Amino acid sequence: MQNITRQKFLQSTALAGAALLLSSLESFAAEEKEKKLRVAIIGCGSVSNRYIPHLQRSSLIEIVSLCDIKYERALEQNKKYNVNAATYPHIDKLLAGVPFDMMITTTNMQVHGELNKQALLAGKNVWSEKPMANSYAEGKALLDLANSKGLRIWGAPAVVNSPQFAFMSKTIQEGKLGRPSSAHGQYGHTGPTWSAFFYEKGGGSMPDLGVYNMATLTGLLGPAKSVMAMTSIVNPERTVDDKGKIKVEAEDNAHILLEHDKGAISHVMCGFNFFDPHGHDAKGQTLHSIQIYGDAGNMRLIGYDWEPLGVMLDTSWTEPAKLYQESAEGYQWQEGATKIGESLVKGIEPRIAVEHALHVLEIIEAARASSATGKKIILQSSFKWPMV
Numbered sequence: 001m002q003n004i005t006r007q008k009f010l011q012s013t014a015l016a017g018a019a020l021l022l023s024s025l026e027s028f029a030a031e032e033k034e035k036k037l038r039v040a041i042i043g044c045g046s047v048s049n050r051y052i053p054h055l056q057r058s059s060l061i062e063i064v065s066l067c068d069i070k071y072e073r074a075l076e077q078n079k080k081y082n083v084n085a086a087t088y089p090h091i092d093k094l095l096a097g098v099p100f101d102m103m104i105t106t107t108n109m110q111v112h113g114e115l116n117k118q119a120l121l122a123g124k125n126v127w128s129e130k131p132m133a134n135s136y137a138e139g140k141a142l143l144d145l146a147n148s149k150g151l152r153i154w155g156a157p158a159v160v161n162s163p164q165f166a167f168m169s170k171t172i173q174e175g176k177l178g179r180p181s182s183a184h185g186q187y188g189h190t191g192p193t194w195s196a197f198f199y200e201k202g203g204g205s206m207p208d209l210g211v212y213n214m215a216t217l218t219g220l221l222g223p224a225k226s227v228m229a230m231t232s233i234v235n236p237e238r239t240v241d242d243k244g245k246i247k248v249e250a251e252d253n254a255h256i257l258l259e260h261d262k263g264a265i266s267h268v269m270c271g272f273n274f275f276d277p278h279g280h281d282a283k284g285q286t287l288h289s290i291q292i293y294g295d296a297g298n299m300r301l302i303g304y305d306w307e308p309l310g311v312m313l314d315t316s317w318t319e320p321a322k323l324y325q326e327s328a329e330g331y332q333w334q335e336g337a338t339k340i341g342e343s344l345v346k347g348i349e350p351r352i353a354v355e356h357a358l359h360v361l362e363i364i365e366a367a368r369a370s371s372a373t374g375k376k377i378i379l380q381s382s383f384k385w386p387m388v
């Protein structure tokens with residue numbers, strides 16, 4: 001950690017000669033380097049193309065290792081982004097290799113839980129892509145393990161970091177919508193084409209896509225008390241890059257109802273069979289994907305919650321609805337690992353909370369149980385709310 005402040009450094013260098021300036025600069029740089037959080041990325045596939053450059057832009061983080069069981073991918077990403085990291089073909093070698101402080105898990109969803117556990121057992125903090133485990137029980141055990149070892153674990157997504165989320169949360173908390181009653185969120189596209197795991201058991205449109213809306217709606221309306229859902233498979237066969245023709249085993253279509261406190265009900269719809277001419281990156285989207293109604297006003301989030309483009313707020317019987325928060329001011333959906341890493345260095349508590357990720361994981365599991373049994377499922381988890 002850094003011992004001298006920038007101000008002291010500048011004061012001392014102003015008084016000293018060129019030799020001192022040079023040595024001070026060197027020691028300052030060394031201290032800055034020491035202060036950096038060393039991270040290792042496991043899983044060098046599609047999403048690592050968003051994570052690596054974002055992490056590289058942070059002055060507080062250094063990527064020291066890259067790992068992938070398809071080892072050539074770790075080598076390729078190391079070269080493509082000029083990372084200059086150590087590379088490994090297996091987590092055992094990664095954990096025994098170059099020391100680091102936090103593991104960033106961006107592998108197939110199904111192995112997140114076991115990899116995160118191994119990292120915690122080896123004394124590493126963890127940022128995990130969603131879901132952080134395959135079940136709520138597995139995720140909760142990871143959190144307990146982290147707590148018992150004085151470590152931290154967090155799970156994606158980072159939607160609560162956007163200024164649009166903050167604006168919507170504040171609007172609700174200030175009572176501008178009156179009593180919040182009903183909300184809807186939707187996210188879908190025609191499905192990833194590169195990897196089979198999205199469609200295999202433990203995959204599905206809920207942990208890949210619905211997870212964003214679940215985080216947003218519970219983040220805005222509070223923890224859900226119960227869940228009812230219907231899920232289905234619309235397209236039973238797919239062709240993907242890594243395995244060719246495959247059978248779809250996980251839901252590619254899901255509707256989830258959430259019961260919040262004080263009578264508020266929200267609905268999430270997500271799927272891999274949603275035609276959207278705006279594509280995966282939602283460029284040029286003018287329609288809303290989130291809507292929230294109260295008895296004194298309503299709000300619509302333009303674009304997706306992970307790529308927000310503005311919020312329409314309507315609270316008047318006579319005036320037209322107004323557009324707010326057209327800029328995301330630096331927020332990017334892939335920022336989770338960077339922001340968490342920076343919060344560890346600075347010693348500040350981030351808005352993203354592991355209990356929230358766990359709550360969303362329990363919702364996904366409950367939605368599957370509800371769809372299978374036709375029953376309403378009561379939830380046990382919660383998180384600190386309101387978030388803004």
Ligand SMILES: NC(=O)c1ccc[n+]([C@@H]2O[C@H](COP(=O)([O-])OP(=O)(O)OC[C@H]3O[C@@H](n4cnc5c(N)ncnc54)[C@H](O)[C@@H]3O)[C@@H](O)[C@H]2O)c1
Pocket residue numbers: 042043044045046047048067068069070073090091106107108109111115129130131194195207208
């Ligand atoms: N691709 C995106 O745009 C995107 C966006 C947001 C979140 N995500 C999430 O990121 C995660 C990865 O998605 P992706 O699209 O990058 O998938 P991908 O298939 O492109 O990459 C996953 C990589 O993980 C590697 N891997 C699998 N098991 C491993 C193990 N045990 N040890 C080391 N490496 C292993 C695979 O070889 C592969 O290279 C998923 O949780 C997904 O939901 C992806």
